[in-house]
Amino acid sequence: MDLSYTQEQQEFRKEVREFLAENLPSRISEKVRLGKRLVKSDTQEWSAMLNARGWLAANWPKQYGGAEWDAVQRQIFEEETCLAHAPRLVPFGLTMLAPVLLAFGTEEQRQRFLPRILSGADWWCQGYSEPGAGSDLAALKTTAVPDGDHYVVNGQKTWTTLGQHANWIFCLVRTSADVKKQSGISFLLIDMETPGVTVRPIVLIDGQAEVNEVFFDNVRVPVENLVGEQDKGWTYAKYLLTHERTSIAGVGFSDAALATLKHVAAHTMAGGSPLDRNPHFAARMAQVEIDLMAMRTTNLRVVSAAAKGQAPGAESSMLKIKGTILRQELTSLLRRAAGPDAMPYLPEFLEGGDNTDPFGPEHAPSAAPTYFNMRKLSIFGGANEIQRTIIAKAILEL
Amino acid sequence: MDFNLTEERAMLRDMLQRFLGERYDHDARRKLIASGAAYDTDILTELAKLGILGAMFSEDDGGFGGTGFDLLVVFEELGRAGTIEPVVGSAVLAGGLLAELGNASQKTLIDEVIGGATVLALAHGEPQSRYDLSHVHTTAQADGSQIVLNGTKTHVINGAQAETLVVSARENGTKDDELGISLFLVPFAFEGVTCIDHRNVDDTSGARIVFDNVRLAESDRLGKAGNAFAALETATARATLAVCAEAVGAMEAAKALTVQYLKERKQFGVPIGKFQALQHRMVDVLIEIEQARSAVVNLAGNLEAERNIRERHVSATKNLIGRVGALVAEESIQMHGGIGMTDEYALSHLVRRLTMIDHLFGDVDHHLERFITLSAA
Ligand SMILES: Cc1cc2nc3c(=O)[nH]c(=O)nc-3n(C[C@H](O)[C@H](O)[C@H](O)COP(=O)(O)OP(=O)(O)OC[C@H]3O[C@@H](n4cnc5c(N)ncnc54)[C@H](O)[C@@H]3O)c2cc1C
Numbered sequence: 001m002d003l004s005y006t007q008e009q010q011e012f013r014k015e016v017r018e019f020l021a022e023n024l025p026s027r028i029s030e031k032v033r034l035g036k037r038l039v040k041s042d043t044q045e046w047s048a049m050l051n052a053r054g055w056l057a058a059n060w061p062k063q064y065g066g067a068e069w070d071a072v073q074r075q076i077f078e079e080e081t082c083l084a085h086a087p088r089l090v091p092f093g094l095t096m097l098a099p100v101l102l103a104f105g106t107e108e109q110r111q112r113f114l115p116r117i118l119s120g121a122d123w124w125c126q127g128y129s130e131p132g133a134g135s136d137l138a139a140l141k142t143t144a145v146p147d148g149d150h151y152v153v154n155g156q157k158t159w160t161t162l163g164q165h166a167n168w169i170f171c172l173v174r175t176s177a178d179v180k181k182q183s184g185i186s187f188l189l190i191d192m193e194t195p196g197v198t199v200r201p202i203v204l205i206d207g208q209a210e211v212n213e214v215f216f217d218n219v220r221v222p223v224e225n226l227v228g229e230q231d232k233g234w235t236y237a238k239y240l241l242t243h244e245r246t247s248i249a250g251v252g253f254s255d256a257a258l259a260t261l262k263h264v265a266a267h268t269m270a271g272g273s274p275l276d277r278n279p280h281f282a283a284r285m286a287q288v289e290i291d292l293m294a295m296r297t298t299n300l301r302v303v304s305a306a307a308k309g310q311a312p313g314a315e316s317s318m319l320k321i322k323g324t325i326l327r328q329e330l331t332s333l334l335r336r337a338a339g340p341d342a343m344p345y346l347p348e349f350l351e352g353g354d355n356t357d358p359f360g361p362e363h364a365p366s367a368a369p370t371y372f373n374m375r376k377l378s379i380f381g382g383a384n385e386i387q388r389t390i391i392a393k394a395i396l397e398l
Numbered sequence: 399m400d401f402n403l404t405e406e407r408a409m410l411r412d413m414l415q416r417f418l419g420e421r422y423d424h425d426a427r428r429k430l431i432a433s434g435a436a437y438d439t440d441i442l443t444e445l446a447k448l449g450i451l452g453a454m455f456s457e458d459d460g461g462f463g464g465t466g467f468d469l470l471v472v473f474e475e476l477g478r479a480g481t482i483e484p485v486v487g488s489a490v491l492a493g494g495l496l497a498e499l500g501n502a503s504q505k506t507l508i509d510e511v512i513g514g515a516t517v518l519a520l521a522h523g524e525p526q527s528r529y530d531l532s533h534v535h536t537t538a539q540a541d542g543s544q545i546v547l548n549g550t551k552t553h554v555i556n557g558a559q560a561e562t563l564v565v566s567a568r569e570n571g572t573k574d575d576e577l578g579i580s581l582f583l584v585p586f587a588f589e590g591v592t593c594i595d596h597r598n599v600d601d602t603s604g605a606r607i608v609f610d611n612v613r614l615a616e617s618d619r620l621g622k623a624g625n626a627f628a629a630l631e632t633a634t635a636r637a638t639l640a641v642c643a644e645a646v647g648a649m650e651a652a653k654a655l656t657v658q659y660l661k662e663r664k665q666f667g668v669p670i671g672k673f674q675a676l677q678h679r680m681v682d683v684l685i686e687i688e689q690a691r692s693a694v695v696n697l698a699g700n701l702e703a704e705r706n707i708r709e710r711h712v713s714a715t716k717n718l719i720g721r722v723g724a725l726v727a728e729e730s731i732q733m734h735g736g737i738g739m740t741d742e743y744a745l746s747h748l749v750r751r752l753t754m755i756d757h758l759f760g761d762v763d764h765h766l767e768r769f770i771t772l773s774a775a
Contacts, residue, residue: 132664134665134736135666135735136667139665139666158736159736203740203742204739204740204741205739205740205746207741211736269526269528270528270529270764271528271529271530271764272530272574278767280763281763284763328728335753336756336762336763338757339528339757340523340528340552340553340757340758341553342754343553343599343604343754343757343758344596344597344598344599344604345596345597345598345599346596359596359606360525360552368599368753368754369599371753372739372750372753375731375738375739376736378732379732379736379739380736383735384732385673388675
């Protein structure tokens with residue numbers, strides 16, 4: 001074993017760092033640093049910059065405009081971009097749909113959709129969950145009935161993240177009713193501008209409408225928008241979920257949150273001394289850091305072990321559980337660090353208005369909303385309970 | 399020992415529970431919040447009529463309670479319903495200080511509080527005070543027969559809704575001394591007082607209030623010059639009990655919603671409450687809420703005890719409530735799945751209040767350290 005980075009990897013890190021220093025607009029990174037809310041154009045602007053450099057699609061093959069990085073490069077890139085407070089890339093097209101199209105789509109579909117993901121022409125969202133189908137995803141009821149060279153889609157999706165920005169949605173739909181429930185599902189790409197699609201926002205606990213309900217009322221979808229074979233969608237859906245889970249580990253996000261936490265704790269006075277001198281708080285911070293040091297290696301071990309360009313199997317569930325616990329613990333500590341200043345709810349500040357916040361230090365207004373928002377990490381991408389069941393079955397064979 | 403409520407307190411609880419059940423359901427509460435109002439004035443008036451505000455004061459002060467167990471009973475119900483009306487800041491903190499230190503003419507304000515005719519606020523915390531009660535940098539300086547107040551107060555509970563403020567200021571001693579802190583009664587609409595009102599994450603209201611050369615008379619002082627710390631500590635102990643009891647009410651409500659949901663929500667063809675992984679966690683939540691209730695009973699029963707015993711209970715209870723509050727909040731959301739995170743659903747409101755209670759009067763870490771210090775003394 002050798003834990004040191006190769007010369008090449010060190011140079012890559014330097015290159016990424018320089019790129020960030022030169023390109024990432026501080027107007028955007030300041031928002032990320034302070035936990036403010038990003039608008040659509042922030043994400044688009046940053047994605048376009050990465051695309052111009054050829055760095056937007058880390059895990060795609062070069063032939064489709066990807067960077068084709070290995071696990072270590074991806075981790076380096078994630079660490080550096082997170083520490084520089086770059087916005088999170090919207091994963092739905094880049095790391096969810098694209099791997100599915102690459103593995104199961106037609107060449108025509110790849111040529112049609114992949115360039116538009118890179119260019120930002122399309123913003124994708126994920127239409128898996130329904131009111132009655134969460135953990136039990138295969139219970140989904142949205143139907144797609146063939147009608148000539150179209151499918152007619154009826155039903156409802158929910159919890160659709162950033163659906164308000166999206167113009168395309170990939171959906172799991174039921175195409176056969178009288179079979180085992182996993183067997184009658186298809187993977188369909190739907191243009192959200194088609195008549196009959198309605199998007200309704202859902203306000204969450206942090207006051208933000210980041211998710212939506214999406215309704216389909218006799219929506220006509222051309223058959224060429226079917227991915228793979230009809231009724232085989234469950235296989236593709238699960239393939240996508242393993243990809244989703246690895247990025248959920250979020251080691252880079254934890255690194256950045258830890259750095260912020262340490263800075264805040266060093267500059268917050270509690271009982272006459274800095275908070276990072278408070279033995280209880282310091283112990284909590286140290287505990288998270290120790291876990292995170294190991295987590296970084298766990299992540300690399302698991303991701304490196306997987307075949308090139310492929311996602312790991314049940315081990316990705318482990319990354320998801322441990323990674324999300326750490327990220328949530330960090331938001332909890334940041335909330336505590338803010339003390340009474342965590343109490344005011346200042347939407348104008350969070351929306352990035354230029355009012356100077358009179359209620360305390362700059363990191364305080366987002367502390368509680370972020371803590372609440374990050375409860376989602378252990379719910380989506382397959383709830384942590386479901387991940388434990390996967391590990392119990394697939395790894396422990398219980 | 400007797401762990402039953404007296405007949406009067408049981409009646410008070412039942413009456414309050416019935417009233418809030420009818421008038422303060424989740425929809426009514428959401429409408430109120432959407433209206434932008436800091437609280438519902440009709441509800442406050444009715445709480446006064448029901449004697450809820452009177453229950454915060456002793457008979458000597460015109461009330462009919464004022465003990466720890468009165469606070470416990472009332473605040474558990476207020477917490478269960480998720481009320482945002484100004485009770486803890488007005489009646490318990492500011493009202494409690496008036497009761498403790500006020501002279502006869504100053505105490506007439508208590509009658510108005512009990513009657514729901516006025517709201518008071520305690521302006522004590524400051525930008526750098528965090529959870530330290532003796533950190534008072536606001537100054538009160540004699541100028542002839544007048545006293546001049548200068549300083550900034552933060553996170554004043556219902557500060558902008560109050561007609562009269564109880565303001566702490568330093569008359570002598572260095573900046574963090576317990577000795578040298580005085581309290582003054584200042585009308586909200588007084589020259590030199592400016593206020594920024596803000597809503598909190600849990601929909602309660604707070605304010606930042608600046609005192610800029612506010613000129614007061616000797617007669618505006620509550621109690622003796624420089625001697626208010628002990629009263630501030632006692633009032634904070636009472637307010638800590640109040641929010642801890644409120645937390646227990648919120649925990650009970652969160653538990654009820656979660657248990658109900660575990661029975662109703664079906665996935666994989668069965669109610670999710672059939673999954674042992676969730677059953678065991680719900681049981682742990684139940685056990686911890688019982689512990690939280692006991693901690694609150696401990697504090698209520700020791701509220702009149704000598705200082706060291708009382709304050710050890712304050713820190714023990716607040717620490718435990720903070721820990722259990724986080725557990726109940728996080729587990730309730732997790733066991734609900736996505737629905738638990740929505741603003742439309744009552745749980746998220748309970749969770750926000752439960753979480754913010756950790757930020758009032760000292761959080762888990764603050765009180766752990768304080769408990770250790772008090773235990774060593
Ligand atoms: C902020 C947010 C964003 C989201 N974004 C998207 C999106 O963009 N697209 C999309 O399709 N979906 C999205 N989701 C939906 C997410 O995938 C679901 O919330 C998740 O699958 C859980 O489903 P549910 O909410 O219906 O909870 P349920 O499945 O009803 O689960 C409730 C609780 O029961 C537990 N449980 C369920 N079954 C079992 C079992 N067998 N054993 C033990 N415990 C069990 C769960 O773990 C959970 O704790 C999002 C969710 C959130 C909160």
